[in-house]
Amino acid sequence: MVVGAENLEFLPSLPDGAFTLVYLDPPFNTGRTQRRQQMSMVRAAAEESDRVGFGGQSYKTIKGALASYDDAFADYWEFLEPRLREAWRLLADDGTLYLHLDYREVHYAKVMLDAIFGRECFLNEIIWAYDFGGRSKRRWPSKHDTILVYVKDPDGYWFDSEEVDREPYMAPGLVTPEKVARGKLPTDVWWHTIVSPTGKEKTGYPTQKPLGLLKRMVAASSRRDDWVLDFFAGSGTLGAAAAALQRRFVLVDQNPEALEVMRRRLADHL
Known part of the structure; x- marks a missing residue:
């Protein structure tokens, strides 16, 4: 659509x-x-927070003086x-x-x-x-x-490495012919x-x-x-x-x- x-x-x-x-x-x-951008996090009560950080602590995002930009926006x-x-x-x-x-x-x-x-x-x-x-x-x-x-x-996202396209090995002589034929998984x-x-x-x-x-x-x-x-x-x-x-x-x-x-x-x- x-x-x-x-x-x-x-x-x-x-x-x-x-x-x-x-x-x-x-x-x-x-x-x-x-020009300048400031952003900080302060601990807040659960009902006032907009994110949960490490250890389950609730936080509220406090934005200071946001940058001014002279581009399209x-x-x-x-x-x-x-x-x-x-x-x-x-x-x-x-x-x-x-x-x-x-x-x-x-x-x-x-x-x-x-x-x-x-x-x-x-x-x-x-x-x-x-x-x-x-x-x-x-x-x-x-x-x-x-x-x-x-x-x-x-803990619950979908990621299927078997469906990902493979890349050629840069040193094919160091791996088995089977691995060369299949290729390696991409990195980041x-x-x-x-x-x-x-x-x-x-x-x-x-x-x-x-x-x-x-x-x-x-x-x-x-x-x-x-x-x-x-x-x-x-x-x-x-x-x-x-x-x-x-x-x-x-x-x-x-x-x-x-x-x-x-x-x-x-x-x-x-």
């Missing part, structure tokens, strides 16, 4: 715990000027936080969130997700490494994105090229992510016929991955260009 709507207005219409996987690729907030974090809270609500008890950001914002997002989900629900920091684009001579060139992985229940560093500007996968949407990345997430963290959600859907790559792996999907975006790309790309599955 593809929905044309402002996501924060639409999400409350969806039932609690409906999705086994939520993937989010929000605007990266590039070009912003950060006056305050990126006021934009993102309520949407992450909706993601938590919409996840099934065995569900997993994949939040895709770049180096500019991911460290702040980690603190925010610790507050919303609880630090014990942090599962992985995945590095998507690629080798494409310009080369700075004034610093180490930036050639990766970061995907933060959180689960709803650290995923080497994968970007979408080729001239390849068949290219939709023309500027922030399109490779299908292979999303198929790996969907295969590992959902089952056949499960529901998956992306409410910054863009070119609809999560939907394409879900359709290929026989999952059901909801994609939300308010950009008319994105909606047209998705409906064209997913015409056989809508």
Whole structure:
């Protein structure tokens, strides 16, 4: 299902715990000027708390002077936080969130997700490494994105390593022929090229992510016929991955260009 709507207005219409996987690729907030951000946790009574930390202690998130940003949003974090809270609500008890950001914002997002989900629900920091684009001579060139992985229940989340695509061994002579033929499980560093500007996968949407990345997430963290959600859907790559792996999907975006790309790309599955 593809929905044309402002996501924060639409999400409350969806039932609690409906999705086994939520993937989010929000605007990266590039070009912003950060002034200051403060966030702290103070212990609070259970009825006043908004998270439970180690040892079952209840905490309340106290936000100080949030940063001012001069990118697309006056305050990126006021934009993102309520949407992450909706993601938590919409996840099934065995569900997993994949939040895709770049180096500019991911460290702040980690603190925010610790507050919303609880630090014990942090599962992985995945590095998507690629080798494409310009080369700075004034610093180490930036050639990766970061995907933060959180689960709803650290003792009961779904993860099926047998369904994950395999990678070739870097030193095949050191393992058995059987292992070489099967390949090895990926680690938390995923080497994968970007979408080729001239390849068949290219939709023309500027922030399109490779299908292979999303198929790996969907295969590992959902089952056949499960529901998956992306409410910054863009070119609809999560939907394409879900359709290929026989999952059901909801994609939300308010950009008319994105909606047209998705409906064209997913015409056989809508």
